[in-house]
Amino acid sequence: MTVYELLDEHGLGIDDVRWYLAALQADRLLSYKDHPGELAHLLWSGKLESDLYEMEERFLAEQQEKLERGRTDEAQVHQTIREIADAADTRHRQR
Numbered sequence: 001m002t003v004y005e006l007l008d009e010h011g012l013g014i015d016d017v018r019w020y021l022a023a024l025q026a027d028r029l030l031s032y033k034d035h036p037g038e039l040a041h042l043l044w045s046g047k048l049e050s051d052l053y054e055m056e057e058r059f060l061a062e063q064q065e066k067l068e069r070g071r072t073d074e075a076q077v078h079q080t081i082r083e084i085a086d087a088a089d090t091r092h093r094q095r
Helices: 003-009 014-030 035-046 047-052 055-068 074-094
Strands: none
Touching: 003 074, 014 047, 014 055, 014 074, 035 047, 047 074, 055 074
16 A cells, blocks of 8 residues: 555545644744754755755655655554644644
8 A cells, every 4th residue: 555545545635744744844943942043054054945845745755665665564654644634633623
């Protein structure tokens, strides 16, 4: 089974993955609250821009590659899919 099939099985799409990853990035950026110089460096260096560019496509490709190479199992991918579904539910409740 592919990551894309698992997403489809749970009624999730690329936008849901994008939201999940955006929430992770938001948590990451908020962790810089007490380290503004490090946050400025992240922004200045272009690293943040690089991390955000096509993040959902890269994430899904990485998940699929890990699954195919046996570096993760289907149970772990299911857990990640559940996290994506939970994030999507939270987003829809906030509207």
